[in-house]
Amino acid sequence: MTAVLAPDNVAGAPRVLMVRGYRFELVKLVSQWRIRLVLLASWIVPALFVAGVSQQSSLPVDTLFGRWMHATGWAGSLVVLGFSGTWALPLLTSLVAGDVFASEDRLGTWRHLLVAVRSPRRIFAAKALASLTVILLLVAGLAVSGVVGGLLVVGDEPLVGLDGHLLSPGDAAVNVLLAWVCVLAPTLALAAVGLLGSVTLGRSPMGLLLPVIVALAMQLAQMLPLPVVVRLALPGYAFISWNGLFADPAQLGPLLIGIAVSLVWAVAATVLAYLLFLRRDFTSAADDGAGRRALALGAVPLAGLLAATVAVVAVATPATGSGIEQEKVQRSVATAFAHLYRMQTKQLHRPDVTEAQLRATAACSKGNTRNGAEGAGNDWRCVVSWHLPGIEAVGQAIYQLDITPDGRFMADGDGPKEVNGYFLVSTPTGDTANPLWQFDGNVELLHTSPKG
Structure with a gap:
């Protein structure tokens, strides 16, 4: 006892x-x-x-x-x-x-x-x-x-x-x-x-x-x-x-x-x-x-x-599957690119532009999947397009993405060189880090904003 x-x-x-x-x-x-x-x-x-x-x-x-x-x-x-x-x-x-x-x-x-x-x-x-x-x-x-x-x-x-x-x-x-x-x-x-x-x-x-x-x-x-x-x-x-x-x-x-x-x-x-x-x-x-x-x-x-x-x-919550969807990836990449493009513009002492003027968009695919791509992986590829005031030509830049299962991604620039193909940019005060060469981002797994 x-x-x-x-x-x-x-x-x-x-x-x-x-x-x-x-x-x-x-x-x-x-x-x-x-x-x-x-x-x-x-x-x-x-x-x-x-x-x-x-x-x-x-x-x-x-x-x-x-x-x-x-x-x-x-x-x-x-x-x-x-x-x-x-x-x-x-x-x-x-x-x-x-x-x-x-x-x-x-x-x-x-x-x-x-x-x-x-x-x-x-x-x-x-x-x-x-x-x-x-x-x-x-x-x-x-x-x-x-x-x-x-x-x-x-x-x-x-x-x-x-x-x-x-x-x-x-x-x-x-x-x-x-x-x-x-x-x-x-x-x-x-x-x-x-x-x-x-x-x-x-x-x-x-x-x-x-x-x-x-x-x-x-x-x-x-x-x-x-x-x-x-x-x-x-x-x-x-x-x-x-x-x-x-x-x-x-x-x-x-x-x-x-x-x-x-x-x-x-x-x-x-x-x-x-x-x-x-x-x-x-x-x-x-x-x-x-x-x-x-x-x-x-x-x-x-x-x-x-x-x-x-x-x-x-x-x-309304989330289903992995939460990493093509539309979310495209929106996240385009948003980050627009903000960082403005930063690069200031580095180069070019005329300032706003995100609304740039109208940046991204078209992303995963492997051979062009529509409905989803899920983590290092085989995402995005083409970012943007506009500059007074210029009819559309600018484009390519990024390779590595997205982890928790939604974080690292975008690696793949050209053109003068935009994101090199880790330095030449400024009037000397070479400095290029913010568009590589950048981190996050796909909100629960993000449910309407399609743009």
Whole structure:
């Protein structure tokens, strides 16, 4: 017969205040050398990285906004954000939330902690809040450090948006801040999964690695040709959809869905961790929470939650298939080209034109498919046409597109040379980067504007 310690069941014993328990757990976390090391690194390394890369001749053009790190200091923070969502934040949440309960199992200190606090509920809340505080400090460090490094080295210059439009330094600052705030939602979801793994798997290393495993699984899923409703229902989609903030108008639909799904996962995983923690037999040194039943109670509800979010997104959105359709691709390429053409016009000191005067259009095909092309791939080809005031001839430029399953594309200019066939353009002040040579764009998977 086993005895399970009921919460708050020690009559007459003084309870430790929640604030004291939280402070105690926070001190325990930051006293660990590895936590101190990652906190220091998060506030220093991004600035050094952005400053170093911004001074190099070659830029990480395969990373979103990487090609603009020479032009503005705000691009560096977004490059750090993209890397953090893929690698840094999953690792950091594993290190903090994935170990906050398991460390007590390894050290065998549960009995001492329960005698001191006398409330499993308060212990759980204090540990969860302490780990959340450290994670928020880590995210804040990554954001601030990346911004500071870019602004000090490159400066507070306008930022080219994802559709080619120019954001003023003030607008860029607001959008960069919002982008970092948005990724807090999937970070909280991973942290909650870390809490759940730490409770259910105890001293097993798998508990520590669970947020990383879940993050990698979601990244692999985003690389697959999944239906758009499944893609948006994954809790890590907000790590990608923040780029919609840098379009005009902002592509908020996928971003808001990603944030909502992430928050639902964060609440669900935290509640599961809490309920399983209260069921622990703390009187037995052999019970560290691991077991088939505990795993089932943690995994099965989350699997059901995933199925439920897919069903809700499918009902709530009009999207079908991959969401990458020929008309959307053509509209995105034409819009970005028109904005960037105006930028090139200013570089060359030519008479200014507006997007309305250019009337840019794009005719895109995928492989041998001329009509009804859809889906990701590197075999998209677009011919962009535009008009100049007072000139009857129609200008044309060719682009080869590589579109990823999440809707992001990179357009590579394929002539004519004087427009997009070379990475530099000759200006009265010297050679400068050609904005039309290569550019990034995004196909909004839920975009439903009427056909033009």
